[in-house]
Amino acid sequence: MTLTHLERVYFPQVGIVKAEVLQYYLEVAPYLIPHLRDRPLSLERYPEGVEGPSFYQKDAPTYFPDWLRVTSIAAAHRAKTVRHPLVDDSGGLLYLVNLGTLTLHTTLARIDDLDHPDILVLDIDPPAVLSGADAFRRSIEAARLLRDEMRAAGLDPLVKTSGKRGLHLGLPLDRRLTYAQVREVLGEILAAVIARAPDRLTREARKERRGDRVYLDALRMAPGATVVPPYVVRATDNAAVSMPVEWDELDTLEHAGAFTIRDALPRLERTGDLWASLAGAAGSGNRMEGDSQELDSE
DNA sequence: GCTGGAA
DNA sequence: TTCCAGCAACGCAGA
DNA sequence: TCTGCG
Ligand SMILES: [Mn+2]
Ligand SMILES: [Mn+2]
Numbered sequence: 490m491t492l493t494h495l496e497r498v499y500f501p502q503v504g505i506v507k508a509e510v511l512q513y514y515l516e517v518a519p520y521l522i523p524h525l526r527d528r529p530l531s532l533e534r535y536p537e538g539v540e541g542p543s544f545y546q547k548d549a550p551t552y553f554p555d556w557l558r559v560t561s562i563a564a565a566h567r568a569k570t571v572r573h574p575l576v577d578d579s580g581g582l583l584y585l586v587n588l589g590t591l592t593l594h595t596t597l598a599r600i601d602d603l604d605h606p607d608i609l610v611l612d613i614d615p616p617a618v619l620s621g622a623d624a625f626r627r628s629i630e631a632a633r634l635l636r637d638e639m640r641a642a643g644l645d646p647l648v649k650t651s652g653k654r655g656l657h658l659g660l661p662l663d664r665r666l667t668y669a670q671v672r673e674v675l676g677e678i679l680a681a682v683i684a685r686a687p688d689r690l691t692r693e694a695r696k697e698r699r700g701d702r703v704y705l706d707a708l709r710m711a712p713g714a715t716v717v718p719p720y721v722v723r724a725t726d727n728a729a730v731s732m733p734v735e736w737d738e739l740d741t742l743e744h745a746g747a748f749t750i751r752d753a754l755p756r757l758e759r760t761g762d763l764w765a766s767l768a769g770a771a772g773s774g775n776r777m778e779g780d781s782q783e784l785d786s787e
Numbered sequence: 788g789c790t791g792g793a794a
Numbered sequence: 795t796t797c798c799a800g801c802a803a804c805g806c807a808g809a
Numbered sequence: 810t811c812t813g814c815g
Contacts, residue, residue: 493788531803536788545803552789564804571803588788588802612815694807694814706815713805714815 490554490580492587499538499591502726505750507538510722513730513750514586517720518579520757523768524718525582528595529560529573529603531715536589539724545594549574557581560600564713575600591722594715597668603712605664606671608767609777610716611635611646612706613656616699621654625744628655631690631703636736638682644777647764649733650745652723655703657716657731659767662777672710674777679705719764720757722750732756733763 495508514521531547549559549572558575576582576593585593597606613631615624632648635658639646646658662671683690683705691702709716723729729746730753748756762768 534788534802544801546801547803550789550802566805614815696814708806708815711805715804 490584490587492583497538499535500726500728501538501540503728503749503751505728509750510591510728511583511586513722513753514582515579516754517730517757518582520762521718521720522576522578522582523762524720524764525576525593525595526769527575527577527599527601529562529600530576530585531573531594532585532588532590533592533594533724534589535591535724539591539726539728543724547571547573554584557584562603591724592717593721595718596713596715597710598664598712602664604667605662606666606668606710607662607664608716609646609658609660609662609671609675610709611658611675612651612709612716613658614704614706615655616701616703617696618701621744624654625742627689627701627703628745629739631705632656632658632739633736634682634686634690635678635705638678638685642678647733647767648736648739649719649731649764650729650742650747651717652721652729652731652746652748653725654745656739656745659764660777661766666777668710668712671777672707675707675710679707719762719767720753733760735763 492511497507499505499507499510531545533545535541535543559572560575561570561572563570597608599607613628615628636646644660646660649657651657679692689702690705691699692705693699717731719731719733721731725746727746728750730748730750732748
């Protein structure tokens with residue numbers, strides 16, 4: 490495998506070239522790969538750097554090397570299958586990054602049981618009308634409201650920066666519930682927390698109808714939907730990464746892009762993987778209970 | 788970033 | 795042999 | 810069915 494275009498400028502605003510992106514992924518691989526392993530991947534590619542054109546790619550073309558694992562998944566309503574790439578070592582990771590991939594996206598279930606997600610991710614998106622720091626403050630407020638509501642239900646979510654503008658909550662699941670069942674439980678939690686702060690939170694998909702409220706995006710809890718795993722690079726001016734943080738650390742952060750490929754590694758050596766409970770093994774002390782009738786009918 | 792057909 | 799146009803996703807919800 | 814959205 491040959492790494493190409495190493496001197497191409499990928500992040501002109503901060504002077505980061507492609508070699509540094511490859512270097513970052515190589516070094517973060519021990520932390521990142523447990524979150525990617527056995528999950529069908531989608532690639533978000535910027536072959537000319539972050540200011541150039543971009544596209545998503547989920548189907549592995551014939552020119553991908555034989556040694557890169559792929560998994561065929563039947564597309565929902567079509568008569569064809571998509572061959573998603575899989576990553577289980579740094580070689581596979583670097584091959585995909587060399588294609589110009591900045592962000593790898595994963596499904597919420599692993600290939601051995603695609604109908605039962607082993608992680609729940611709740612996407613917290615601040616309103617577009619607020620800028621940078623203000624948007625992030627509102628995201629923190631929303632995240633804490635969500636956390637409190639979930640804790641009242643016996644669930645203990647973790648939090649990370651998205652790397653763009655908002656936050657992500659994460660929770661390990663024991664793979665007993667289907668996507669529909671997880672969505673139903675999550676829907677009740679969201680309805681409750683929105684009722685508690687209707688001027689601050691919304692599930693309204695239409696941007697114009699959100700106003701200055703924070704969008705709680707639960708639509709990502711669906712088969713075929715993808716989420717941004719921790720430690721991946723985001724397509725931002727400053728080469729930000731999605732970084733797990735402690736709940737009481739949130740107030741010390743200026744914005745969702747507070748961690749970048751330049752400072753992520755020293756931090757990780759200090760903190761370890763704060764989202765380790767969402768990598769690989771399913772389970773934890775959390776027990777998300779579905780409606781008992783649905784559970785019985787499983 | 789890679790490929791196939793045109794130049 | 796070089797050049798370059800075409801290509802690289804898709805599910806969900808609400809209207 | 811089409812559009813907005815992520
Ligand atoms: Mn988001
Ligand atoms: Mn979102």
